[in-house]
Amino acid sequence: MQFGLYLRKKGVVTAEQLVDALDEQHRNLISIGQLAIEEGVLSARDVFAVLRSQRGLPGERFGEVALAIGVLRKHTLDRLLALQWARKPPLEEVLVRQGAISRARLDEELAAYRREMERRGAVVTRCIAPAPHRNTAPATNQPDEAEALAMLA
Numbered sequence: 001m002q003f004g005l006y007l008r009k010k011g012v013v014t015a016e017q018l019v020d021a022l023d024e025q026h027r028n029l030i031s032i033g034q035l036a037i038e039e040g041v042l043s044a045r046d047v048f049a050v051l052r053s054q055r056g057l058p059g060e061r062f063g064e065v066a067l068a069i070g071v072l073r074k075h076t077l078d079r080l081l082a083l084q085w086a087r088k089p090p091l092e093e094v095l096v097r098q099g100a101i102s103r104a105r106l107d108e109e110l111a112a113y114r115r116e117m118e119r120r121g122a123v124v125t126r127c128i129a130p131a132p133h134r135n136t137a138p139a140t141n142q143p144d145e146a147e148a149l150a151m152l153a
Helices: 003-010 015-027 032-038 044-055 062-068 074-087 091-097 103-120 145-152
Strands: none
Touching: 003 015, 003 091, 003 103, 015 091, 032 044, 032 062, 032 074, 044 062, 062 074, 091 103
8 A cells, every 4th residue: 555545544644735736746856857958868859859749749758759869868857757766755755845734744654554564464665754854755555546536535
């Protein structure tokens, strides 16, 4: 079970608060194009070529278009997507910033979540450390918005 859904099931946050936090988390993702430039994988010219091609293909993602026009290879896109995932704002931090949960309550619930997952034999791979002074930290594995909405229904 994902930590955000754990909080929802326990009634610590509402479904609306969870969805709002997932929305904010998604809005604050670094774009694949920006990451590609930062990582030296694509030039600004390449990124603009992808964006021009993408304009005529509504609903197509940057990475898919970049693969289709040959400026990125699958393994490079996979690396950029992993980097994007690692750099997304942690859902827990978003919930605290939005006032859905206090830092102290988050720390308590995170400890309880870890105990519960250990009891179940699950491995928690990405959780933040309870440190109120930290600005960035790894995130707990979280479902994307569509997955979360489906699980809440």
